[in-house]
Amino acid sequence: VSFVSLSFVVVQLAALLLRAVSGRSRVAFVVGLVALSWLSYAWSAPQYLFLILLTTTIDYGVARLLAATPPAAGGARRGLLLVSLTLNLGILGYFKYATFLARSWTALAGGLGLWTPGVTTADIVLPIGISFYTFESISYTIDVYRGRIEAEKSFLKLACFIAFFPHLVAGPIVRAGDFLYQLERPRRIRLTVFAEGTYLVTRGLFLKLVVADNLGQLVDLHWKTAAGAPPGTLAASLLVFFACQLFCDFAGYTDIARGLAYQLGLRLPINFDAPHLAVTFSEFWRRWHITLSSWMRDYVYIPLGGNRRGSVRVAVNLLLVMLVAGLWHGAKWTFVVWGAIHGVAIVLERTLGIARGPRRGWTRAAWYVAVQATWIASLGMFRAEDVQQGYRVIRNAIAGLTTLTGTSSSSATAIAIGWWFVLPVVALHLRSLSIERRWLGAVTPLEKAAYAGLMWAAILTLYATGREFIYFQF
Amino acid sequence: MRCGPRKILAVAVTFAASFLVATNLLPRLPLGPKSAQRLESIPHFEVPRDAFFVETMGDELSQMVLWHGLGDSIDNARRADILFVGDSRMPVGLPEEVIVPAAAALGLRVFSLACGHVERVRFAMELIRKFDLHPKIVVVVGGPHVFKDVWSEPAEKARRLTRWQALSAWMEADTRWRLQVRLHSWLPRIDWLGSRLTGPWILYRSARTGWLLPVVEPSSRYPIGVAADDPSYASLLPLARELKAELDRRGAELVLSVVPYGDTRTGHLAFLGQELGVATVLPSFDGMFTADGSHLDRSSAETYAADFWRRFIALPEVRRKLRLDDRSQDDPATAG
Numbered sequence: 001v002s003f004v005s006l007s008f009v010v011v012q013l014a015a016l017l018l019r020a021v022s023g024r025s026r027v028a029f030v031v032g033l034v035a036l037s038w039l040s041y042a043w044s045a046p047q048y049l050f051l052i053l054l055t056t057t058i059d060y061g062v063a064r065l066l067a068a069t070p071p072a073a074g075g076a077r078r079g080l081l082l083v084s085l086t087l088n089l090g091i092l093g094y095f096k097y098a099t100f101l102a103r104s105w106t107a108l109a110g111g112l113g114l115w116t117p118g119v120t121t122a123d124i125v126l127p128i129g130i131s132f133y134t135f136e137s138i139s140y141t142i143d144v145y146r147g148r149i150e151a152e153k154s155f156l157k158l159a160c161f162i163a164f165f166p167h168l169v170a171g172p173i174v175r176a177g178d179f180l181y182q183l184e185r186p187r188r189i190r191l192t193v194f195a196e197g198t199y200l201v202t203r204g205l206f207l208k209l210v211v212a213d214n215l216g217q218l219v220d221l222h223w224k225t226a227a228g229a230p231p232g233t234l235a236a237s238l239l240v241f242f243a244c245q246l247f248c249d250f251a252g253y254t255d256i257a258r259g260l261a262y263q264l265g266l267r268l269p270i271n272f273d274a275p276h277l278a279v280t281f282s283e284f285w286r287r288w289h290i291t292l293s294s295w296m297r298d299y300v301y302i303p304l305g306g307n308r309r310g311s312v313r314v315a316v317n318l319l320l321v322m323l324v325a326g327l328w329h330g331a332k333w334t335f336v337v338w339g340a341i342h343g344v345a346i347v348l349e350r351t352l353g354i355a356r357g358p359r360r361g362w363t364r365a366a367w368y369v370a371v372q373a374t375w376i377a378s379l380g381m382f383r384a385e386d387v388q389q390g391y392r393v394i395r396n397a398i399a400g401l402t403t404l405t406g407t408s409s410s411s412a413t414a415i416a417i418g419w420w421f422v423l424p425v426v427a428l429h430l431r432s433l434s435i436e437r438r439w440l441g442a443v444t445p446l447e448k449a450a451y452a453g454l455m456w457a458a459i460l461t462l463y464a465t466g467r468e469f470i471y472f473q474f
Numbered sequence: 475m476r477c478g479p480r481k482i483l484a485v486a487v488t489f490a491a492s493f494l495v496a497t498n499l500l501p502r503l504p505l506g507p508k509s510a511q512r513l514e515s516i517p518h519f520e521v522p523r524d525a526f527f528v529e530t531m532g533d534e535l536s537q538m539v540l541w542h543g544l545g546d547s548i549d550n551a552r553r554a555d556i557l558f559v560g561d562s563r564m565p566v567g568l569p570e571e572v573i574v575p576a577a578a579a580l581g582l583r584v585f586s587l588a589c590g591h592v593e594r595v596r597f598a599m600e601l602i603r604k605f606d607l608h609p610k611i612v613v614v615v616g617g618p619h620v621f622k623d624v625w626s627e628p629a630e631k632a633r634r635l636t637r638w639q640a641l642s643a644w645m646e647a648d649t650r651w652r653l654q655v656r657l658h659s660w661l662p663r664i665d666w667l668g669s670r671l672t673g674p675w676i677l678y679r680s681a682r683t684g685w686l687l688p689v690v691e692p693s694s695r696y697p698i699g700v701a702a703d704d705p706s707y708a709s710l711l712p713l714a715r716e717l718k719a720e721l722d723r724r725g726a727e728l729v730l731s732v733v734p735y736g737d738t739r740t741g742h743l744a745f746l747g748q749e750l751g752v753a754t755v756l757p758s759f760d761g762m763f764t765a766d767g768s769h770l771d772r773s774s775a776e777t778y779a780a781d782f783w784r785r786f787i788a789l790p791e792v793r794r795k796l797r798l799d800d801r802s803q804d805d806p807a808t809a810g
Contacts (some may be wrong), residue, residue, distance in 0.1 A: 044642075461664045
């Protein structure tokens with residue numbers, strides 16, 4: 001069930017009622033949460049509920065076996081981990097990448113007269129949220145294997161961790177160690193915590209319904225023109241709009257998820273920390289989709305050797321991680337190219353020795369612009385239907401900026417209006433900057449109340465047509 | 475952190491003040507040329523009885539409701555003697571308030587399977603098959619385009635959904651619309667980017683008769699135009715023949731007609747009537763106007779529908795099939 005649906009309001013109200021009536025009874029709360037989480041998933045995709053049950057059962061069983069296997073039996077433990085990884089990645093791979101691989105192989109081998117799969121356009125429907133809950137489940141088993149956490153004895157608690165409805169469909173990617181302990185003893189509902197949750201939900205709805213959906217409408221309407229028309233500022237404007245749309249869509253989702261969890265007395269990790277303040281590529285990835293970046297670091301980059309095996313190997317590892325991160329977003333060559341752009345950028349930054357940020361003011365400012373411009377341009381690939389279209393949009397945007405050719409189309413007015421919807425993103429980042437630099441203190445309750453009034457006025461009057469969250473497709 | 479009553483009051487007052495200021499300020503913001511801004515309020519209207527809302531932000535719900543047999547619509551279609559098929563011009567041009575009472579006066583039940591978004595005959599025919607409907611007469615009302623063998627976008631979407639998904643989508647859309655009607659009766663929606671909340675029409679659909687019921691409609695008047703006919707209508711024959719064969723199997727008569735619009739074509743009626751051996755009804759277009767260039771305005775529709783019904787009910791095939799002459803011998807009051 002989407003957060004911006006009335007069905008979801010029913011689910012959340014039921015969860016709040018459950019929270020109120022279950023008091024501090026852990027069992028009733030957890031059982032109720034699991035039931036509601038499965039129900040909300042089955043609401044739109046009942047046929048794929050079994051996959052969540054399967055993933056939960058596999059990792060519950062493997063973790064219990066790992067707990068029962070002595071550390072000395074290294075081979076057996078590695079074998080168990082391999083079983084979990086093979087099954088989890090096998091399921092993810094089948095649903096997410098089988099069609100992509102079949103099509104890519106057909107394109108490559110078809111011309112050479114090699115064998116190709118009979119069904120070239122077989123579209124396997126991607127179970128919603130599979131990339132997120134599979135990564136959560138994998139991280140749980142690896143953490144048990146590494147001895148960082150104990151294997152969970154209660155199947156229901158593990159099921160609650162994996163299926164907890166606020167984060168099930170589009171994250172944040174929660175770690176078992178950060179979540180399971182919270183189920184041990186439900187906290188009392190406190191007004192300040194509940195109000196903080198409500199504020200986060202309000203901010204998330206504002207970012208999604210007002211900013212992301214209005215900008216999304218513009219981007220959808222003019223994207224093909226930006227790819228096909230002669231160079232002009234249209235393409236550059238659309239790339240900025242899409243960058244803001246993507247940020248507000250995903251950060252909005254995360255805000256709602258975290259707010260709903262807060263209202264239930266549970267904490268989810270932050271996923272965005274004003275990414276457009278990042279001065280370096282490395283910093284950007286510490287601020288953007290933080291839970292995915294840290295997952296990639298802990299479960300891909302470090303096992304590959306991390307920083308420990310010489311500069312060439314580090315560069316290869318970084319490239320690999322970013323390619324995997326790109327592919328995680330979707331089985332398309334555009335995501336591979338997008339990941340590669342960022343992999344190369346991070347490697348370049350390390351090679352230049354500025355991964356921690358250039359020291360001088362002007363080089364720092366120049367590198368900041370380079371980082372943000374690269375991110376925005378790379379989203380041309382992220383949003384494109386194919387690599388050629390992505391290339392054309394990026395090329396038109398760069399050419400349009402360098403020649404400052406005006407937008408000749410009749411859409412100039414709509415594009416001009418679109419820039420107003422960028423302002424909330426700027427304001428959000430400036431407020432974060434003021435806190436980071438200690439120009440201003442943290443946002444006070446009264447300030448939040450003022451923002452909330454403004455945001456509700458905008459939600460009720462400026463909302464655009466309900467689009468699905470972008471990250472639902474990943 | 476302690477949260478005393480004063481603090482709660484201060485937060486509530488700040489929220490309310492900010493909300494009030496913002497709701498007054500936002501419509502005045504000069505985001506672009508004034509002409510690009512629309513303040514959308516939903517006017518007050520009476521919701522017709524036994525009817526559901528069918529169109530929201532460009533999404534037509536009729537096809538979803540009919541295809542998945544939601545609510546009472548299909549049960550009522552099953553009981554109908556005459557089924558009307560076509561696109562949105564049919565129920566607007568042959569309005570319920572004329573056709574349904576006229577049919578009821580003869581003891582007949584009618585039901586409309588016509589849907590908006592340029593729905594075609596294929597959708598209605600598949601509904602007849604899917605729900606095994608057995609009408610006595612099927613009246614296809616529309617220009618040549620209704621015999622193009624394609625599904626409209628809403629019909630395609632409806633086919634892809636499971637019944638559960640359709641039911642929840644319907645409930646969702648219906649509840650959202652009810653909330654929007656209440657909200658935007660006092661607080662207008664601001665639209666700068668052309669994504670309109672409602673079109674010039676606000677339509678409901680009767681579950682009892684299947685008719686689209688406009689509760690808000692445009693008030694413009696555009697003259698009817700008659701366009702030159704296509705050189706050949708032979709491409710329409712396969713679907714028309716398939717429909718005729720399906721209705722023959724069910725013992726139903728097929729009748730063809732058209733409701734005029736901006737560039738009406740009528741040549742397909744004579745062509746298909748002759749090829750299929752079915753009756754056609756072509757009332758006079760004199761003095762007809764559309765409200766939006768496509769759908770008849772209310773007064774034209776009433777005149778046109780009355781003329782249609784008079785001609786339709788006089789057709790020998792119709793009288794024979796509905797056994798109207800037998801009835802009129804028993805009861806002169808029911809004579810057509």
